Amino acid sequence: MAAEAIVIDAGSRLLKAGFAIPEQDPQLVMQTAMTKADEGDIDKIDLNGDDWKENAVNPIERGAIHDWEAMEDLWRYVFYTGLGWEVGNEGQILIADSLLTRKIAREKTVQLMFETFNVNGFYAVEQPVLSVYAVGRISGCAVDVGHGKIDIAPVWEGGIQHNAVKRFEYAGQDLTELLGAKLAKSNPHTKLDGFALEQIKEAVAVSLDDSVDYEKKVADGSVIEHTLPDGRVISVGSERYTLGEVLYQPSLVEIQEYGITEQLVRSLSLCSPAECQKPLIENIVLCGGTSTMKGFEARFQKEVSLHGTPSLRPSVVKPPEYMPERTLQYSAWIGGAILAKVVFPQNQHLTKGDYDEYGPNIVHRKCY
Ligand SMILES: Nc1ncnc2c1ncn2[C@@H]1O[C@H](COP(=O)(O)OP(=O)(O)OP(=O)(O)O)[C@@H](O)[C@H]1O
Ligand SMILES: [Mg+2]
Incomplete structure (x- = not known):
């Protein structure tokens, strides 16, 4: 039996990759940022290199590939070192594309896959569709709260x-940056780099039940102590709650936008036919790393429920129990793994023959 296809979701912060085995987490979850070694020797990509280091390269920003040379190095690393493809015997690939990926970027990707990596078959799908598949549905509204962006996409x-x-x-x-600015004021003598800040954020950030609760916590002025891996201790005040609150009240950081659930409701009101609006709001797929923040899902459910009626029950979908624990964190990858098990065996993918005959723009007709 041929080896499974490789599925890749390369995000602004984390790249998730692995052979299409949807019952498990992706085999490889690594930072997308890397430090470039001399002459771009791929084996020297520093996996601990974080994007706050001076010579770090981050090929993806706000979901879009903006440094193609670095991206090519990263793909090469993933295929041959990370997942063990052999040169000359490459397998098939399914790319979980970021929402709003430009046509030209899709063409460039397929071109690199066939011409540089000689893949044996190619398919690409937008991430929100895959996130909805991951929870066993074909319709639902994906709300991906990631590192570089929040995407709301009705499927x-x-x-x-x-x-x-x-x-x-x-x-x-942006939440990491916000925390950095707050901690620089409250702990002026502790220097914290972006990596440390991100770890602190993930440990302390909390989304409270509602804005009243938030106001109370701010007024309380409670402070917790947080111990860093090197033993230093910092104090963290109500900023830990602000990290969760700002997505519901963007005006806290001077952004004149509606909060995340209000945006969701507005998005769904644009969907047609109108009959699909009810099933969409009743099947919200909340995913992405930032949505794993403590209390986030409960707050989201509470806020979105405010838009309900006796016959309309807005709700966040729970993944089926047999799915891996981190299904929502890795939903685009897992949905990609599910789809790959159908697309390739049924020959719905792009082949080298298709590519040679029609060129890179065949990708718009055959995928998506
Ligand atoms: N417990 C947590 N609390 C708050 N944020 C968290 C938590 N766990 C992870 N995150 C954040 O989730 C983000 C990574 O999420 P994800 O992997 O979905 O992003 P990405 O796919 O790389 O980026 P994008 O999809 O935006 O291009 C990081 O900013 C990380 O700090
Ligand atoms: Mg992502």
Whole structure:
């Protein structure tokens, strides 16, 4: 039997990759940022290199590939070192594309896959569709709260309702920065780099039940002590709650936008036919690393329920019990693994023959 296809979801912060085995987490979860070694020797990519180091390269920003040379190195690393493909005997690949990926970027990707990596078959699908598949559905509204962006994308019968999509370039990386600015004031003598800040954020950030609760916590002025891996101790005040609150009240950071659930409701009101609006709001797929913040799902469910009626029950979908524990954190990858098990055996993918005959723009007709 041929080896499974490789599935890749390369995010602004974390790359998730592995052979298509949907019952388990991706084999490889690594930082997308890397430090470049001399002459771009791929074996010297520093996996501990974080994007705050001076010579670090981050090929993906806010979900889009912006440094193709670095991206090629990263793919090469993943294929041959990370997952063990052999040169000359490459397998098939399914790419979980970021929402709003430009056509030209799709063409460039397929070109690199066939011409540089000689893949044996190619398919690409947008991430929100895959996230909905991951929870066993073909319709649902994906809300991906990631590192570089928040994407709200209604998916109806396997297709994205593009006119209703919403993207915000305020997400995990901005929360890390916000925390950094607050801690620089409250702990002026402790120097913290971006990596340390991100770890602190993941440990202390909390989304409270509602804005009243938030106001109370701010007024309380309670402070906790947080011990860093090197033993230093810092104090963290109400900023830990602000990290969760700001997504519901963007005005806290001077952003004049509606909060995340209000945006969701507005997005769904644009979906057609109108009959699909109810099933979409009743099947919200909340995913992405930032959505794993403590209390986040409960707050989200509470806020979105405010838009309910006796016959309309907005709700966040729970993954089926047999799915891996981190299904929502890795939903695009897992959905990709599920789809790969269908697309390749049924020959719905792009082959080298298709590519040679029609060129890179065949990708728009055959995928998505
Ligand atoms: N417990 C937590 N609390 C808050 N944030 C968290 C937590 N766990 C992970 N995160 C954040 O989730 C983000 C990574 O999420 P994810 O892997 O979905 O992003 P990505 O796919 O790399 O980026 P994007 O999809 O935006 O391009 C990081 O900012 C990380 O700090
Ligand atoms: Mg992502």
